Amino acid sequence: MSDDKNLRPATRIVEAGRRKEWTQGVVNTPVWRASTILFDTVADLRAAVASPNDRLYYGRRGTPTQWSLADALTELEPGAAGTMLYPSGVAAVAMALLSVLKPGDELLMVDSTYEPTRAFCRNVLGPMGIATHYYDPLAGAAIADLFTEKTRAVFMESPGSLTFEVQDVPAICAAAKACGIVTLLDNTWATPLFFPAIGHGVDLTILACTKYVVGHSDAMLGSVTANAERFEALRRTTHQFGQHVGPDDASLGSRGLRTLDVRLRQHQAGALEVARWLETHPGVARVLHPALPSCPGHEVWQRDFLGSTGLFSFVMAGGDDAARADLVDNLDHFGIGFSWGGYESLALPVDPRPLRTATGWAAEGPLVRLHIGLEDPADLIADLRRGLDRFVERR
Ligand SMILES: Cc1ncc(COP(=O)(O)O)c(C=O)c1O
Known part of the structure; x- marks a missing residue:
């Protein structure tokens, strides 16, 4: 126009x-x-x-x-x-x-x-x-x-x-x-x-x-x-x-x-809140989120990007595929499914190991990818807390 x-x-x-x-x-x-x-x-x-x-x-x-x-x-x-x-x-x-x-x-x-x-x-x-x-x-x-x-x-x-x-x-x-x-x-x-x-x-x-x-x-x-x-x-x-x-x-x-601008800002705020909380939980070994200093290439993100969005992963502190499935299956506010970018939160078990050929992938436990939707992050954190507390008790 x-x-x-x-x-x-x-x-x-x-x-x-x-x-x-x-x-x-x-x-x-x-x-x-x-x-x-x-x-x-x-x-x-x-x-x-x-x-x-x-x-x-x-x-x-x-x-x-x-x-x-x-x-x-x-x-x-x-x-x-x-x-x-x-x-x-x-x-x-x-x-x-x-x-x-x-x-x-x-x-x-x-x-x-x-x-x-x-x-x-x-x-x-x-x-x-x-x-x-x-x-x-x-x-x-x-x-x-x-x-x-x-x-x-x-x-x-x-x-x-x-x-x-x-x-x-x-x-x-x-x-x-x-x-x-x-x-x-x-x-x-x-x-x-x-x-x-x-x-x-x-x-x-x-x-x-x-x-x-x-x-x-x-x-x-x-x-x-x-x-x-x-x-x-x-x-x-x-x-x-x-x-x-x-x-x-x-x-x-x-x-x-x-509405992309307003949605992305909301995804950004919610995902950062959840990611920072995950970093504090003993059931989590690492959070892979470009806006967190622990993410490989974070300084490049800080230099070049104007924001972060709703998709990131976390590594569980130990556990196996069954423990991860138990965690994901019992979340109330995260759907289980492919794709991302919608208004709803999703959790997906993922494994980069068979996909790498030039570099390896080693981690302390299984990897879970989250998409943080437009829900109130406090509800998402409460949901993850229930699941991760249970994981730590059973580990
Ligand atoms: C980074 C990235 N690129 C491309 C695609 C493919 O998009 P589509 O599912 O529309 O084919 C996906 C889908 O998950 C994706 O995550």
Whole structure:
């Protein structure tokens, strides 16, 4: 709605992507259900086909419903050229990688990456002749030691899935740029509100919008936002793979986005309160939360991030898988299930050990990942206290 480039993120998030020609004066861009678009004349049809963007042409290429969300996500990333939407976060990861890599290239992938990203490298990129080499999430500028003539891209995820190591994204991007290597970041945890990735030097930034953008655990959605050097290749690849997001899901994404700032601040406050309390309990050996000094890479988080969100893990002080299952099963206010980023709290038993290849993972006990929702943290702490007290008594 406004062209003011100096708007603060909380204002931007309310106004972005709500162009009058898309909203027609309604507050939220309406849901356009479309496959065929009809034209008055052959000349009109040809003109629409010739126009690259934002012109109704065929449903797969989107309508104002999808464009408005994509535009809003671009506006949240200063320096970005555009955003493409995908039916899930995993599809976004896949398309971002395929827009960069070709057979014979090598990819450097962070060892703490989300498991399906690792599976994509193994099961899709590998057979295409693209080799993946894994690196230590704390590598920083030393990533340059791993570059070969074939290295085409470095993929980061910060903080890492399950174990939350914070990566030195600016240092990695600077090293990569000096060698003409493309950088990609899974920025789902922080979102552009707490880590504007393009401004930190990243070429392609990926969100599983399923999490905090949608924010209500009721739709699957992904996005990739790219700088000017990478956006055309991203768009071409996306179109060639026929990627499309349904208008209802795009609309849910836009609705979630409008409250992202206020929700993230609440997730941040609740998660910090729970994490700090967990640090004091004898049933807990370690809390892996980027905003706590004990988290690997905490000083980088402090330097680069504008906030922390609701997802973190803790290591139990001893115990085994059965003790962990007993703890999680008996929590009253934490759901047991995959994904995160909704308004509800979740607890999940996780094990990074089989997923690591470049680095190891050793811990004092089993690992539990928590997502802290929008409940009152006092109720969540009381719930965890009951479970952890019982664990300590039985240990
Ligand atoms: C860090 C991260 N990236 C990507 C994804 C994939 O997103 P989706 O479930 O929408 O495919 C997830 C899902 O949990 C995730 O945690």
